[in-house]
Amino acid sequence: MLAALRATHEHLDLDVLDALTRGAETLPAVIDQLQAERAEAVGAAPVISGHVAVSTCNRLEVYLDTDRFHEGVDLVIDAVARTSGLDREVVTLCFDAAMDTPVPRHLYEVASGLRSLVVGEAEITGQVRQSFETARRAGRTTSMLHDLFQHAFRCAKQVATQAPVGAAGRSGAAVALDRAGVELGGFEGRTVLIVGTGAYARLGLAELARRGVGDLQVYSPSGRETGFAERHGAVMVPADGIDRALREADLVLAASGRGTSLFPEQFLAAGRTVVLDLALHSDLHPLVPHLKGVTVLGLSDLAVGVEASDDPALVTARQIVEENVEAFRTQQQVRRIDPAMAALRREVSEAADDEVDRLRREVSGETADQLERSVRKILAKVMHQPAERARHLAETGFADAYVEAFHTIFGIDISSAREPADADESAEDDVMPAGWMRVDRTVPPTLTDADTLASAGVPRVGAPTATTGSAPAGSTAPHTVSDATIARLAMREQHKGTAASS
Template sequence: MHIVVLGMNHRTATVELRERVSLGTDALQHVLTQLRESRTVMESIVLSTCNRTEIYALVNSVRAGHDYLLTVLSGTSGIDKEEIDQSTYFIQGEQAVAHAMRVASGLDSVVIGETQILGQMRTAFQEAFEAGNTGAMFNRLFREVIHVGKRAQAETTVGQTPVSVSYAAVQLACKIFGDISSRRALVIGAGHMGLLALQHLQAQGVGALVLANRSPDKARDVARQVGAEVISLADVSSVLENVDIVVSATSAPGYIVREAEVRDAMKAGRGRSVIFLDIAMPRDIDPVISSVPGVYLYDVDDLDGVIDANLQERKRQAVIIESMISEAVEAFSNWLTEQEVVPLITALRAKGESIQRDVMESLLRKMPELSERDRKLLNKHTMSIVNQLLRDPIQNVKELALASGDTEYVHMFAELFGIDQDILKAQQVISPTHSEVDATRGSFVELFQRLRGETDRLAGDKRVLHPVLR
């Protein structure tokens, strides 16, 4: 098995291409269904935001998995498979796990330390879990991914300074206008991004705020928090001639602000400048308006690198987070290995207990005169012998498996102790990552020589990853 991720983000694809690949609610459920019914993909999670679309998958073949995920995105978006391939990244193993943790921590966002992505990652995991797309491995992995994202926010200052996309948009307006205390701003959309834009504009001392939303009643609670006037989307064109800053952040499928409306608004106020900041995905503002005199239009791609304030500190904090990620990847690798060892330990204990029960039954048949106290004492001591005999082998198989990250030795130990391979398979939480070990691999002398040589080789290794992460 292999953990992989296929995705596109603000670094690899244009905003136009990302719009076409971005998945709405219905499309997301369709993709999850495709992945769930595929024989190539065992587990999967789909993340689709304004700046990225990613599919995390557990596949039985890297090559086949890559091709299948490209086919899924191509079929859903209607974009040629080769075009998608040129604008996506494909990561596997340890790098895929670390990538997921960087995304959740905000290290892979347009602005380092952006905090919204953690909630989006949590939602993506929840939707995949409820759809039945995740199993033991991804349930564990993405709980760790979300845990790392939480640690990044709680234990560092990377997300404490407001440097989100909304903040970047407001900062850009402030840089262009300077003092905005005499300016009037229109925010379109009362969702999370719109609320952040309102809060940042208020914090920067904007002169007046107007909030436009499809449902004015729903927007009033948001508007009250910042003292904004509320209008409906239908009235946006009527206020364009009286505003200096427009921030649009809805989830509408088409353009809300069009060229003709902007041209009419600019004619009514000759000589003035208006900044349009389109932070929606798909875009809310027709890009053609940039040709209108006095209009300055910026979309999410233009905001990449706008914010310099706090960026250097965030980069320093990112080093701390990278250390957290490294530790978490190693811990996940150890967990994977432990899942392979647990069935063997369980089987060993079960076999030891079975032998002890057989011995006790034989003894009691031969010595029926034993008192209840003597029987309990004899049972306790015979069980103690079993536990002492198994203690070192169990400890050794744990240490060797964790040191090597390899499950081959689990099967070797099983062969050594006469544990049926079918018993191990029946108890496994995660399917084996190697082909079945040949029962006639070699003599026990050769086996012990291999184990000893491998132990010596690994003695100096600080970290060896589970095969799934290699």
């Protein structure tokens, strides 16, 4: 089955996403490692056939081709707990999970920029594509995941060309610089310092060059500023020159994502400065936004939405999404009969080969060749109608009936390798998510888990609780724990090691 987990800006503070995504670059490998460990421990086949992790400054999502929903979700939660260093109970509070139709709908909206902070932004499609290609090259995708993501890319292209919404294909960096330009009163004669050499730094530098900014400086905490500066016509700032560069800069574009590298004391003599804090793992010390003369614009300040839900472009975009969701569903139905059609073609081909061999023993030369072409042409015509009928049945929801009839008529076993779970095994899967639900509701906690959550101030599932905010779009069950509580728990875990050492 197709399943997914998501933790996004739509229901989490960016500080929580920051904590969750630390170490996310190793998440796919950790999922593989945990699955191998479990398979070795219990001697069972892997529960996850394929997975794709999408990690951006707005979200951490994992798409699964899995045999067992709950086991697959549990494994991903364990993996995120390991990569982020957060308690597993905290991680379960941060993720939603779903299976089947809600999954492609969400992915297609994400890839089309409809769920971004900057609605319609240009970067997200490339980020999703890069995540898929990374998984594909590593051998972590399956035919179902391949189909899922190819439809996502088609959907994103259709939305961009037929129904541009919000920022209409502009980058988040462009929107951020629009805001900075307002704060600065324009870019003429301004000095800009770019911290970092990643995607946001490249986009920001290109946008600044288009806006006529000539005094561009680049500093990288990782020491990669030299090559980056040379390639983009900027001035390199060495490590011992960062304090001076900050004093001279009117605008600082902080986007390295390597953690705190800019401290309050470095801004004390800087005067009026606008800072674009564009990395999820912020470069800024928490006190910098409180300094006099320093204006900090973070990711949460860059939200660009659509004024009305009935905006014609948005309505069209949603229709495109639904069309692609249906196209994916139909494609998967057709794929269910592929083994039957392959088996039928194989049987027919073998019968044809036997007949052609018999004919060639009786005749030879051009006559034999003509007879073979005639036999194969007749069989191709005979096969055409059953193939078209099978496809139509699959597209209209009768794939199972076709497969059963095929087995009855031809006596060929083409049952899937993935057999339905036994009755005692399926008991665990009695409660399946209807749409997107928070993970701690899709998989009810054990007594020990519940006690742990309660001791942390989190109400038990089903217990009365005060909620804040609203449920994320597409969710059928509201979050019962406030974002502030999740943030408190997450940041407590994040700083646990620091507190212990101090």
